[in-house]
Amino acid sequence: MNKLIRLLSVQLWAVLGDMLSLGKSNSNKKKPAVLYAGILFFTVVLSVVSFIYSFMIGAGLKMFNSLDILPALMMAVACAVILMTTIFKVKGTIFGFRDYDMVMSLPVSTGTIVACRLIILYSFNFLFVIILTVPMMIAYGILANPNPVFYFICLLVMFFIPLVPIIIASVLGTVIAYAASKFRHNNLLNIILSLGLLAVVVGLSFTVNGNGKQFVDIGKAITSQVSSIYPLAQMYTEAVVHYDIVALLLFISISIAAFLLYTLVVEAIFKKMNTLMLTGRAGVKFKMKELKTSSPIAALYVKELKRYFSSSLYVLNTGLGIVMLTVAAIAAIFVDLDKVLGDPMVTYMFKNNIPLVITFCVIMTYTAASSISLEGKNLWIIKSMPIPAKTVYLSKLAVNLTILAPAVIDTVIIGAAMRMGVIKTMILVLVTITCSLFTALFGLLMNILLPNFNWTTEVVIIKQSAASMISIFGAMAYVGVQFAFLYLIPGFLWANLGYFLLTLVIDIVLYMLIMTYGKKRYLAF
Amino acid sequence: MLVIKNFSKSYKSNKKAVDNLNLEVKSGDIFGFIGHNGAGKTTTIRSVVGVLDFEEGEITIDGISIKKDPVACKQRMAYIPDNPDLYEHLSGIAYLNFIGDIYQVNKNDRRTLIEKYADAFELTPNLGDTISSYSHGMKQKLAIISALIHKPKLLVLDEPFVGLDPKAAHTLKTLMVELCKNGSAIFFSTHVLEVAEKLCNKIAIIKGGKLVSCGTTEEVKGNSSLEDVFMELIEEQ
Numbered sequence: 228m229n230k231l232i233r234l235l236s237v238q239l240w241a242v243l244g245d246m247l248s249l250g251k252s253n254s255n256k257k258k259p260a261v262l263y264a265g266i267l268f269f270t271v272v273l274s275v276v277s278f279i280y281s282f283m284i285g286a287g288l289k290m291f292n293s294l295d296i297l298p299a300l301m302m303a304v305a306c307a308v309i310l311m312t313t314i315f316k317v318k319g320t321i322f323g324f325r326d327y328d329m330v331m332s333l334p335v336s337t338g339t340i341v342a343c344r345l346i347i348l349y350s351f352n353f354l355f356v357i358i359l360t361v362p363m364m365i366a367y368g369i370l371a372n373p374n375p376v377f378y379f380i381c382l383l384v385m386f387f388i389p390l391v392p393i394i395i396a397s398v399l400g401t402v403i404a405y406a407a408s409k410f411r412h413n414n415l416l417n418i419i420l421s422l423g424l425l426a427v428v429v430g431l432s433f434t435v436n437g438n439g440k441q442f443v444d445i446g447k448a449i450t451s452q453v454s455s456i457y458p459l460a461q462m463y464t465e466a467v468v469h470y471d472i473v474a475l476l477l478f479i480s481i482s483i484a485a486f487l488l489y490t491l492v493v494e495a496i497f498k499k500m501n502t503l504m505l506t507g508r509a510g511v512k513f514k515m516k517e518l519k520t521s522s523p524i525a526a527l528y529v530k531e532l533k534r535y536f537s538s539s540l541y542v543l544n545t546g547l548g549i550v551m552l553t554v555a556a557i558a559a560i561f562v563d564l565d566k567v568l569g570d571p572m573v574t575y576m577f578k579n580n581i582p583l584v585i586t587f588c589v590i591m592t593y594t595a596a597s598s599i600s601l602e603g604k605n606l607w608i609i610k611s612m613p614i615p616a617k618t619v620y621l622s623k624l625a626v627n628l629t630i631l632a633p634a635v636i637d638t639v640i641i642g643a644a645m646r647m648g649v650i651k652t653m654i655l656v657l658v659t660i661t662c663s664l665f666t667a668l669f670g671l672l673m674n675i676l677l678p679n680f681n682w683t684t685e686v687v688i689i690k691q692s693a694a695s696m697i698s699i700f701g702a703m704a705y706v707g708v709q710f711a712f713l714y715l716i717p718g719f720l721w722a723n724l725g726y727f728l729l730t731l732v733i734d735i736v737l738y739m740l741i742m743t744y745g746k747k748r749y750l751a752f
Numbered sequence: 753m754l755v756i757k758n759f760s761k762s763y764k765s766n767k768k769a770v771d772n773l774n775l776e777v778k779s780g781d782i783f784g785f786i787g788h789n790g791a792g793k794t795t796t797i798r799s800v801v802g803v804l805d806f807e808e809g810e811i812t813i814d815g816i817s818i819k820k821d822p823v824a825c826k827q828r829m830a831y832i833p834d835n836p837d838l839y840e841h842l843s844g845i846a847y848l849n850f851i852g853d854i855y856q857v858n859k860n861d862r863r864t865l866i867e868k869y870a871d872a873f874e875l876t877p878n879l880g881d882t883i884s885s886y887s888h889g890m891k892q893k894l895a896i897i898s899a900l901i902h903k904p905k906l907l908v909l910d911e912p913f914v915g916l917d918p919k920a921a922h923t924l925k926t927l928m929v930e931l932c933k934n935g936s937a938i939f940f941s942t943h944v945l946e947v948a949e950k951l952c953n954k955i956a957i958i959k960g961g962k963l964v965s966c967g968t969t970e971e972v973k974g975n976s977s978l979e980d981v982f983m984e985l986i987e988e989q
Contacts, residue, residue, distance in 0.1 A: 529850075
């Protein structure tokens with residue numbers, strides 16, 4: 228137990244240090260305080276947003292005497308978030324983490340190391356549960372005025388919610404990683420399999436209660452579907468809403484038993500899976516062929532692009548937005564919105580909010596936000612090369628914009644499928660282009676301000692670093708600005724034109740900042 | 753070729769890692785830079801190649817200031833760090849081609865030099881494999897090849913012999929001599945004093961960030977061995 232606690236404290240701090248850009252521990256003592264404050268601020272903001280959502284949904288459900296599905300609904304959301312984020316975390320957190328060699332050479336049992344990695348995984352997922360469950364608890368408390376036992380049971384059960392979704396996601400992620408490891412281009416296969424799984428999940432979500440008549444029906448349909456796939460959801464509802472002690476004890480004991488069993492399985496395959504993931508493949512004897520030459524900027528761009536696709540973690544965590552948008556664009560061709568939504572007023576409101584959906588998907592594709600930090604121990608290569616900082620930055624921006632390029636086509640498809648007309652579609656395309664530029668430029672600037680080159684696992688840079696988190700949450704806040712434009716400025720065209728012009732100005736300012744301040748920062752990297 | 757004038761570097765703790773260093777490396781020199789661990793060798797080398805920023809002093813390569821025109825300086829140089837972390841996702845040949853593109857090495861020269869140096873280091877059969885599958889020594893060899901294919905005027909190496917097998921170490925020494933005969937200069941740090949003594953025509957010894965001895969190898973070692981001189985200088989208060 229002592230060894231577990233000791234190992235956990237070191238590894239958890241290493242992961243947190245990577246997240247908070249504490250790579251250069253002596254460089255700036257003020258930095259941790261500012262970053263802690265920043266992380267706390269965003270946690271609070273997310274919790275407030277979660278509360279507003281829970282309250283609004285709860286208020287709606289209460290009108291139809293269906294408030295009791297609120298806890299199960301938010302629990303389903305929490306499980307879905309854990310599922311989707313953990314699948315892509317398996318490689319880098321449980322298997323294939325960078326300090327594997329060092330940790331495995333220590334006089335610590337494999338079981339202890341496995342427990343340590345799983346606790347780290349649990350800790351970060353538990354944060355999602357808190358952000359979703361506590362606000363729901365408060366909202367339900369205000370709306371239903373339940374027995375105080377509700378709060379006690381809710382808080383108790385909260386600790387066990389992540390366990391089974393982590394198991395499911397880890398198994399899926401491990402199967403994908405194992406299948407991919409058998410092939411030469413294993414990262415590419417990992418990416419394709421994972422994206423395929425995501426596309427299936429997103430596509431299936433369009434089949435949830437196709438009649439779309441009542442919000443309550445959608446909520447009941449989701450919870451009913453989740454309960455049929457995930458029986459623990461029903462136990463959760465019985466325990467939390469109806470104070471069923473048997474259901475509570477079953478939920479807790481099944482979660483713990485499953486997790487313990489899972490831990491034993493992971494321990495059994497730990498070495499084999501890590502050997503597979505960390506060992507490179509040596510191929511056939513090389514024979515020199517014709518060499519292709521290109522310019523320095525093209526060479527850097529190709530290197531960056533290859534770097535992006537060499538990491539399934541990088542692709543799956545920063546490419547989800549464009550995948551979702553492309554799936555939505557394809558769905559828009561086949562799904563008749565008028566039929567699905569039923570109400571012409573609802574259809575009109577939905578179409579008016581399409582720019583928000585597109586922008587949200589675009590900002591989720593933020594490859595530039597971790598591109599500088601990911602140079603890591605390779606930083607000496609570009610810094611010792613005869614290339615100016617501008618060229619380096621442009622190559623990273625170019626990759627982000629390349630990944631986002633299909634967003635323009637998706638926007639045209641969505642505009643055409645929804646019969647928005649040429650002018651509206653063109654305005655939408657302009658918004659998509661400027662938002663794509665914003666995503667790339669803002670992300671890169673954040674990484675210039677908050678680089679971290681001393682990391683051990685990519686996952687903390689790509690998903691959890693200060694630069695990535697500020698990029699994504701800052702961009703989300705900017706989507707809020709678009710929301711304001713859509714609702715304060717009358718007329719779809721004027722609202723979106725105004726937003727396009729504002730974003731264009733911001734893009735120009737960001738570019739100038741990168742090319743002036745960013746150049747100076749480059750020398751200090 | 754390389755002139756370091758009044759160079760000092762402090763880190764945030766205000767401790768000077770290098771204090772008022774002055775030295776000159778001329779074309780044709782194989783200049784050995786030796787010192788104990790933490791003496792300031794890597795700090796000096798990283799500042800020379802433009803990887804580390806500095807405030808005090810001046811470093812020029814071929815008369816060009818590394819601060820004022822870093823790109824022009826880097827075009828003339830090649831750098832190999834003590835532990836070359838390379839792009840693991842690229843194959844060996846892809847990495848060499850990438851370097852060739854950055855330094856604008858023409859196609860014919862590129863192919864000729866890659867074949868020459870890859871054969872010399874017996875790395876040719878592995879060039880198609882990803883760097884992630886390379887051992888430390890293979891990465892070291894690849895880094896050396898990448899430094900040589902663009903014919904640098906100044907080759908800067910930080911402990912280049914670490915991790916190389918005896919044959920590769922011998923090949924590197926031969927290539928270093930050949931490079932200098934063709935007018936280039938080499939500035940490298942090493943802990944292997946026998947190599948420095950045999951290979952270098954000039955030596956500088958750094959201790960606690962300060963230069964304690966600098967000159968031709970004969971001037972520095974006198975009638976003793978370089979090891980004896982080094983131990984004596986390092987142990988002095």
